[in-house]
Amino acid sequence: MDDASRGLPEGPARRAARIARVGARYGFGFVFGRRLGPFRREDPERVGPRLRHSLEELGPVFAELGRFLSARRDLLPPEIAAELSRAESPPKPTSPGEVRAILQRELGNSVERMFVSFEDFPVRIGVFTQAHRATLPGGRPALVVISRPGVRRELLAMRPAADVVRRRVGDRLPLDPVEAVSEFAAHTGHRRDMHLAAQNVRRMGEMGLSLRVPEVYRDYSTARCLTLEAPGGWSSPDPEGYRACADALVRLAVGEGIFLADPAPERLAADGKGELWLLDPTEAFSLDPERMRALAEVLAAIRREDVDGIIRSLPLVGASVTKDAAALKRELREALGTLGGPLWREHSLARIRDNALEALRRGDAHLPDELCQLLRSLVGTEELGRTMSGKDYLGIVAAAEAARETISRRRNPRYVLERTARRLNRPELYADYPRQLHALLEELKDGEVEVRFRHGGLDDLISKLDILANRLVFALLIAALIVGSSMLGVFVRGGPQVLGLSIFGFAGFVVAALLGLALLVGIIRSGRL
Template sequence: MLGKRYTHVQRLRKIANTLARYGFGYFIDQLGFSTLLSKVAKRDKLRLSPGQRLRLALEELGPTFVKLGQFLSTRPDILPREIINELSRLQDEVSPVSTENIYAVLQEELGQAWEKIFVSFDPQPLAAASIGQVHLASLPGGQRVIVKVRRPRVEQVIQVDLEILHYLARVAQRHTVYGQIYDFVSIAQEFSRALKQELDYTLEGRNADRLRQVLAGEAQVYIPRVYWEYTTSRVLTMEFVEGIKLNNLEELKRRGYNLKRIARYLVQAFYRQILVEGFFHGDPHPGNLAVLPGEKIVFMDFGLMGSLSEEHRKEAIRLVLGLVRRRSQEVIQAMLNLGVIPQDLDFNALRREIDRLRERYLNIPLKNIKLGQAINDLLEVAFRFRIQMPVEFSLLGKTLLSLESLVTQLDPEISLVEMAGPYVKELIHSRYRPRELWRQLEENFWNYLDLAHELPQQVKGALLRLNRGDLTLKLEHRELRIFFRHLEGAVNKLSLSLIFLAFSILMAGLIISAGLGAIPLTGGRLFFRLPVLEIGIGIASVVFIWLLVAILKGGRF
């Protein structure tokens, strides 16, 4: 325990001094850790922007903090754009681990020496990152595979950093101004969960298998196979697919590939993931995508995936459609449904901001609207008003922004907004299919049944508190009289419309009946020769005049 505490203090000292050296000493002071700072700390980076200094500091602090920066780069609802742009440039590239260490991990995880599993194993890695590195190998059956191996002892280093980050988040929550605005503890928990999932390579393998199922109907997409018999939490073995990376446009052109078709296939694949299935690849940069003969697209690297619930998909569509249709109320309502709202939110100011954003898109043709940029603009509004949006929605914005940038290089005329049309219509229609309506009815029925079961107990508890004098009723009066006056006017208009409708139906019925002979105008026998038509008209007229006078007097009748 003492050794662990010493390790934590030393690491915390390293973090504090690194941040101070890059000009963030004021934050260390706010946290109360100024005693950890060295007496002399160089501040030669202060000429750089805050975003640049933060990026360099995180790179220096190692893999956990690089991953933290990449995680925060998907959150424009909690960081300003200039810092987001810098964090997006974080490079997760480090020096490779020695081959002997890699062989030791393979022996430990797969239970035997690599020579008994692989026919060949290239000691020179294809890529080396902070958590693991990738090697090319061959199986006894001749299949070429890539083997991703986690670095030795990296999980211990990350675990220490995560414990320190959780501690810092709790301190920042209590002792900083920003802690009153943002839930640092929840952000730290979300990051910790995401990073621990990235450490487990079996999860990445399951992501690949699930994405293959999601895109089973897309003939122009290929997902590499996972070799589960050679996969553990620290080793991932996948099929090696040799295609042309999408960052090599010159080679694609040289081989005669149709770039416009590739762009459309790619957008269709992502809309299938996002709008139909709600499970999508969260890192579509050109290095993670390749093209096979026949213009088939290969997805690679399944460590970062996004997941959208049906409700989040619905609100995301409502958000974007409200913006492009210039309907501010739809945008605001979707943001409120999606995000965590601060108690002091200024709704009028939020409406004005959304109106200004809407005006920006007013004169832009639909096909020219950048979908990813539109979502990022909305996330920036959320940042200014301290509305915390779901992590999945922030990742969606970054994914669409990357996708749009990529496909625009392939086809400058492509429009993500226009291509979304059929998928949005399908999603809307699916919500009103009989089976879906029945499912919603069934779910709501059980919810209301639970409510009916719990309501008597809740009412009893409220009455007991009221009887003891413990129940406090809080009312906030804001132009209440004006509200009720508008409400009364609306009710009166509705009542008047119903009266006119009823009066018209009654009169039409009497006149039609008389015209058909059901009610004789003269000389017939009906109710002892009473003048039914005249009496009905008279009664209806009196009731109509009475109700009309009551409404004009104030609506109390």
């Protein structure tokens, strides 16, 4: 049976069992109920390397999960996040036969009939997609990007493993493993969806970027296959070209909220005329315009070094901030003091990202995942420029210029008016108003509307009046007790006496004293004396 099943893809159940075996081998057996391997959980300084090695052994998708989690430096300790960011497991190219089968299934025809030429070996191999050179009828050069198979099987295997981790040690982890895997699955689905990629390509093409964005050949594109325009005889940019490309990608991310999840050098090219191309713009993400407007407010507060303004603006971008922000203020002031000043141009985007997210982590504030991934993309773009240009490239200047333009644009009165007009020019917002008004009138007619008034500042006054009234009643009781006892002592002379007083007067005095004492104790216990 083993020989018959050898070479077949693992199912989710067998893959989950393999995750447990690999985890046990690297010292995480206590999580999965296994005790294999020489490591133990008592050596926390080795958690990061062991976790990275286990993810690398499990394959490219798991290594990408580690890099995805490394962006959450607002949750993870810096040493663990740094180790996860270095996770590497180079993917193998999908076999030519499988690539051709995918294209035939998606496009409904054989590769030989659709393309004049098609190169089986990809020009870019990613974890989730890979790209191939091709030539369309009419001699049009093209780039064909396909979604790699087998990713869903890996994601299905992650879910039961994450569930076990949450049940066993979830209360000791800085993040929920099940939620993290769900976010990674959504992130992966976005990167593999070619319809979304086509929308982002069209949007980037309308922005007038300094990089040439290719057109999409819709007749040769589906949800798992995207065919893009390509320059004839393209080549890799020179070092200065890579530097210019990195600047353009940084400005695109900070200014427009569009960023590449995998800024690989194979995505960039130069044609014979020296024009720079964003050859493969797939696996791109774009922030919502409202989120970008809120981000502009945060950037403006950072530029003013206004810590209170930063804290007020963070919830606008979806960040969670505790009510007691004293620790967060202290950490942000320290971070701004370290990164600001006349030497701000000498800081890398990586250092700025690390210090800022560490300040948020120490201040118990957390960013939404998409902003953490944007920061990760900025750091990756800077690393791309540094590696390919052969110089000490820093993206901080391009990021600062884009931030300044973003703040000016988002605060421009014309932009505010256009944004307000777009909101008002939405008929669906008003379509439900007549029905709501009719329902309100019906409730008023039937007497079902309950009106409540809230007052502010009267509680203290009412409390003081209550104390005054209680003291007044107690004073009247004391006065009545004195007057009554005096009258009984003066006017009653006959009958049984106690201590020279009439027994009736004495009994009345005792009863009044007990009642007064009870009232006094009640007032004292209520705190109104």
